[in-house]
Amino acid sequence: MQFTVLEAKGDEKIVLKVSGASVSEANGLRRAIISQIPCFAIDEVDFYENNSALYNEYLANRMGLIPLTFDDDVADDARVSLTVNVQGPGIIYSKDMVSADGVIKPVNDNFPIVDLGDNQRVRVEAWAVKGTGKKHAKFQCAHASYGMMPFFKVKKNSPKLKEFIEKLPKSMLDSKGEPVAWKCTALEKFATDNPDIAEYGLDDKDFVFTVESFNNVPAASHLRTALKVMATHAGEIRKILK
Numbered sequence: 001m002q003f004t005v006l007e008a009k010g011d012e013k014i015v016l017k018v019s020g021a022s023v024s025e026a027n028g029l030r031r032a033i034i035s036q037i038p039c040f041a042i043d044e045v046d047f048y049e050n051n052s053a054l055y056n057e058y059l060a061n062r063m064g065l066i067p068l069t070f071d072d073d074v075a076d077d078a079r080v081s082l083t084v085n086v087q088g089p090g091i092i093y094s095k096d097m098v099s100a101d102g103v104i105k106p107v108n109d110n111f112p113i114v115d116l117g118d119n120q121r122v123r124v125e126a127w128a129v130k131g132t133g134k135k136h137a138k139f140q141c142a143h144a145s146y147g148m149m150p151f152f153k154v155k156k157n158s159p160k161l162k163e164f165i166e167k168l169p170k171s172m173l174d175s176k177g178e179p180v181a182w183k184c185t186a187l188e189k190f191a192t193d194n195p196d197i198a199e200y201g202l203d204d205k206d207f208v209f210t211v212e213s214f215n216n217v218p219a220a221s222h223l224r225t226a227l228k229v230m231a232t233h234a235g236e237i238r239k240i241l242k
Contacts, residue, residue: 001025003223006182006208011218015182017149018207026207030144032226035133039141039215040068040080040104042126049123052088052114059114063126064138066094067107069216080104080128088116097126104128107215141215142222149206150181152191153199161197164190182208 007015018026045060052059063084074080081100086092095109114122133140154161165179172184181187181200191200211219 001029003209008220011213011220013210013212014219014223016209016211016223018146018209019205021207026146026209028230029209029223029226030146032229033142033144033211033222034140036229037141037222037225038076038130038132039070039139039217040074040128040130041136041138042066042068042082043129043131044127046125046127047123048125049121052116052120052122054114059122059124060126062113063097063124066097066111066113067141067214068104068128069107070141071103074101074104074130076130078130082126082128083124084113084126085123086116086121088120089118091115092122141213141217142219143212143214144210144226146207146209148202148204149208150188150200150202152179152181152184152187155197155199158197160194161190 001021002019004017004019005014006017007013021029042060042064045056045063047056047060050056050059054062080103082097082105083100084092084096084098086096092113092115093109094106094111094113096113097106099105116122131139165173165177168179168184168186172179174180179187187198188200191198211223213219213222
């Protein structure tokens with residue numbers, strides 16, 4: 001399995017060309033990323049006061065789905081306390097969740113939790129634990145997807161092709177001003193409508209693989225972790241077969 005970086009948007013997203021892999025291997029990597037990488041999420045909430053418009057279970061669910069930061073140095077069995085103590089009127093945001101250790105906390109300060117009216121108050125203590133997406137979706141720290149690598153071949157230059165390319169967003173063009181097949185789905189329709197001008201198809205030997213991170217860990221690091229998980233599982237299967 002070979003990887004070539006096609007695009008990287010900071011630490012949040014990476015797009016790669018994957019060669020020398022089968023569909024099952026690509027899908028196995030996708031599943032490892034979304035379900036077997038550890039992260040922190042709120043798993044338990046103690047309510048001391050809540051007269052907001054949301055009942056306890058719904059409020060706990062909203063807090064549980066807020067992405068939290070991750071740190072390898074935090075023990076696997078750690079229970080990190082995050083408290084909320086807000087009096088209305090006003091909106092409670094993720095920034096109002098005060099972490100006991102300051103390391104495990106909401107990734108973004110601006111996730112809205114609940115809108116409080118006059119004389120409404122929420123006072124809770126939430127507990128974040130480490131888990132994986134295999135246990136619950138709230139422990140999913142990255143999204144991954146893949147598809148066969150598309151190609152776009154020009155059979156002949158024409159004013160119609162030039163006009164089409166000029167209308168495409170610059171983000172869908174390479175440094176030479178040529179359309180990038182994996183970025184632009186409109187190329188398929190153009191080739192279908194104009195088979196004498198261009199050809200569009202899928203290469204069954206290569207894949208476009210995208211990883212997007214939900215927390216403070218770079219997408220590339222999530223990819224490396226998933227590959228280690230796959231290697232570990234493969235080693236365990238070899239031992240069983242022997």
